[in-house]
Amino acid sequence: MATKSGILGLIIGVATVLIIVSAVGENTDSQVSEIGIVEESGFSQSCAETDCYTPSVLTIKSGTVVTMTNTDETGVHTFTSGTVDGQTPISDGIFDSNILMVGDSYERKFSQKGTYDYYCTLHTWMTGQIIVE
Numbered sequence: 001m002a003t004k005s006g007i008l009g010l011i012i013g014v015a016t017v018l019i020i021v022s023a024v025g026e027n028t029d030s031q032v033s034e035i036g037i038v039e040e041s042g043f044s045q046s047c048a049e050t051d052c053y054t055p056s057v058l059t060i061k062s063g064t065v066v067t068m069t070n071t072d073e074t075g076v077h078t079f080t081s082g083t084v085d086g087q088t089p090i091s092d093g094i095f096d097s098n099i100l101m102v103g104d105s106y107e108r109k110f111s112q113k114g115t116y117d118y119y120c121t122l123h124t125w126m127t128g129q130i131i132v133e
């Protein structure tokens, strides 16, 4: 009997380890997200009708690290949290990439649930949203 329960204990132990490993693996996959910038967003306000950021609305789980990259090879941009009233940007101070040269990135971890609006300080028609669930 002692041997049987020993084997059973070993099986339960291995199964527990496998469950923990697979759960950690899933979390790692879902906790990194990326936002880029649509080409030529700085030249024309027309992207405001489609998307200036890609995706312009990103929904993530809390704890996710978002990498914001200037993927527009034609200009410099920012990811600055806050809203734009007409042409007037109103920063809320939650995050700011400052000016990103072409190919540069800014990373931020979002731990608090909520909706985060952001814009580009150089082109105030460029707006986006990060929703943390």
Ligand SMILES: [Cu+2]
Pocket: 041, 042, 076, 077, 078, 120, 121, 122, 123, 126
């Ligand atoms: Cu811009």
